[in-house]
Amino acid sequence: MLHLAGLKREAGEVDEGTTSTDYLSVERLHGITVKSAAVRFQWGGAFVHLIDTPGHVDFGNEVDRALRILDGAVIALCAVSGVQARTEVIAKACATRKLPRLYFVNKMDRAGADFFGIAEELRANLEPNAVALQFPLYEGQRWTGIVDLLKMEVFYLGRDQLNQDQKASGIPMIASGLSEIQRAELRDARADFIEKLAENDEEILSYYATDREAPQALLTKATAKALREGRLVPLFCGSAFIDLSIRLLLDAVENLLPSPSEALIPEGIDPKTEEKKYLLPSTAAPTAAFVFKTLKDSTGELYAWTRIWTGTLGVGHKLHDARSGKDILVKRLFGIQADSLIELNEAGPGEIVAIKAADIEPGASLCDPRAPILFEALDIPEPVLSQVFEPATLRDLPALRSALEALALEDLSLKLREEKETGRFEVAGQGELHLEILAERLKREFGLMVRRGNPKVQLKERLLKGARVLENFDRDLGGERVRVSVEVSVRSKRNRPGVELLQNPGLRTQPQYLAAAKRGAAAALAVGPSQGYPLEGAELTLISLSPPASQTGKNGETALEAATALATRRALLEAGSEILEPVMRIDIDCPDEHFGPVLNSISSRGGRIESVEESPGSKSIVAQAPMSRLFGFASELRSMSKGRAQFQARFAGYDATRAFS
Structure with missing residues (x-):
């Protein structure tokens, strides 16, 4: 895209590590994207901000954050392997946020490419409103061209079909030289598209019902409107190595995806009144x-990648962060061009910029102090795997601490805990690859060699039953006799993350006492009753609370905090708990000849097969397995399939360890 837009002399290749957006040395070494990258370019009459995001599930938080600030998305699929597990996650996230999206079926030049099969699979399983806006042409098994079903123009691969504006210019179908059989197929495909468009567009319906051809401008306008409203999900085809197909894709981005003036701005709330704001x-x-x-950056300067929704943002502007309550001074402002920054004085709605400012946090809602608005907070996934990192020498400890803190600031799905006594760090993340890439980045970007311990899964506990406890607290505190009582109940709430703290609706007491009781409950809920792991799916209710009879000041609050902690702990012990471990959904595509050994390997690791789907020459396996049993599975799979099987795992939830024994 950058090459066609005139920003690069030659097109980059992922396999060769020459793409602009995969600029980290670790990305070029492994041939994968591990962090989001932003670029900006002009295409036709549109100024495009492109965010390139990782495809691997371990770096899914990068995708989730990017989806928060986009006007539209292009989801790339492989024409051979089709819809993958990660595709499903991204598509559902886009749908949840009502984000207009189109699909680009890439690698059409590969043997086994099946555009029509992928279109059918999308419609059946993921995108019921998916419809092809392009039609691939073949001579035998060779892909030879693309038909634009919107304009009914034919584009032949290898021909110079550019107009004076360097835009792709097709041949009208009537002059294309296509056979009558091919023309009939194209008319049927276009009829499917027009019929889908007419379902909720009266103007298009009037043309369709009377068998008239709608004007081209009206069709384009109606298609863009249906895409914005989620009534249409277009499919395009091509190859990253065929410039013509990328030109047509960029034309679709310009003409169909919404501009900042057309896109929806996420709703926010007024932090003072809690009323919704649009x-x-x-x-x-x-x-x-x-x-x-x-x-x-390498000098320790902090930069905040920011999407501007309304107003203008400039150097020297003073903004308010409605989330933290801090005031932010914009020291410098930049456009983002992969690993380079372009100095700006001012930017407006639709721009994605880097702000240089002190003490700014990810998830900040920046606004005019006179018109505060708070946008939805970032959703940070819980880590499922941890590993000990320690410096090669004690001299490297300060540098390792600084590097880990910088990388954790950039990647919020990394969690750090330093053991002050040993100089070691417990680093928790989303999977084996996540932590391997972290160690590689420490080596390549910071020059730090680290020793790593064995990976450990993040265990949790779930209550076995409910319990109710009354705690009568009678102690001397600071030379004063303090008597309080607290009654609490706990119960398990399956399929709910974390811990929920509630209070009896009829409970009435002074605010400082209620706050003290909640602090005590929260402290006790931080560890499970069996082995001290965090609780999952637990609910605690403060039923009753009897404060001290006399004014005891801080001693009364201390007593209530201690009493609630004791009551909560007793209730948890009475309820009992079972140990939970992270369970992964694994999706594997493997050749038929390796199907048996792959199934045996999954079973030997405690896996449960959920489905097996057949396609010519291969099988797609969906299974669930405990994460603790999957260490080394990727290497084993590569070995047994001679590198031909594809594997991806993503977090599915927590389950009892006995379920997989």
Whole structure:
């Protein structure tokens, strides 16, 4: 894309590590994307901000954050392997956020490419409103061209079909030289598209019902409107190595995906009144922007990647962060071009910029202090795997601490805990690859060699039953006799993450006493009753609370905090708990000849087969297995299939360890 837009002399290749957005040395070494990258370019009459995100599930938080600030998405599929497990996650996330999206079926030049099969699979399982806007042409098994079903123009691969504006210019179907059989197939495909468009568009329906051809401009406008409203999900085809197909894709991005003036701005709330606020993009409106990512450069300077929704943002502007309550001074402002920054004085709605400012946090809701708005907080996934990192020498400890903190600031799905006595760090993340890439980045970007312990899964506990406890607290505190009582109940709430703390609706007491009781409950709920792991799916209710009879000041609050902690702990012990471990959904595509050994390997690791689907020459396996049994599975799978099987695992939830024994 950057090459066609005139920003690069030659097109980059992922396999060769020459793409602009995969600029980290570790990305070029492994041939994968591990962090989001932003670029900006002009295409036709549109100024495009492109966010390139990772495809591997271990770096899924990068995708989730990017989806928060996009106007539209292009989801790339492989024409051979089709819809993958990660595709399903991304598509559902886009649908949840009502994000307009189109699909680009890539690698059409590969043997086994099946555009029509992928279109059918998408419609059947993921995108019921999916419809092809392009039709691939073949001579035998060779892909030879693309038909634009919107304009009914034919584009032949290898021909120079550019107009004076360097836009792709097709041959009208009537002059294309296609056979009558091919023309009939194209008319049927276009009829499917027009019929889908007419379902909720009266103007298009009037043309369709009377068998008239709608004007081209009207069709394009109606298609873009249906895409914005989620009534249509277009499919395009091509290859990253065929410039013509990428030109047509960029034309679709320009003509069909919404511009910032057309896209929906996420709703926010007024932090003072908690009323919902809906914004419209305008340079004249008060400034509202969202920080979706922060990172530090090699000098330790902090930069915040920010999407501007309304108003203008410039150097020297003073903004308010409605989430933290801090005031932020914009010291410098930059456009982002992969690993380079372009100095700006000012930017407006639709822009994605890097702000240099002190003490700014990811998830910040930046706004005019006179018009505060709070956008939805970032959703950070819980870590499922941890590993001990320690420096090669004690001299490296300060540098390792600084490097880990910088990388954890950039990647919020990493969690750090330093053991002050030993100089070691417990690092928790999303999977084996996540932590391997972290160690590689420490080596390549910071020059730090680390020793790593064995990976450990993050265990949790779930209550076995409910319990109710009354705690009468009678102690001397600071020379004063303090008597309080607290009654609590606990119960298990399956299929709910974390811990929920509630209170009896009829409970009435002074605010400071209630706050003290909640602190005590929260402290006790931090560890499970069996082995001290965090609780999962637990609910605690404060039923009754009897404060001290006399004014005892802080001693009364201390007593209530201690009493509630004791009551909660007793209730947890009475309820009992079972140990939970992370369970992964694994999706494997393997050749038929390796199907048996792959199934045996999954079973030997405590896996449960959920489904097996057949396609010519291969099988697709979906299974669930405990994460603790999957260490080394990727290497084993490569070995037994001679590198031909594909594997991806993603977190599915927690389950009792006995379920897989």
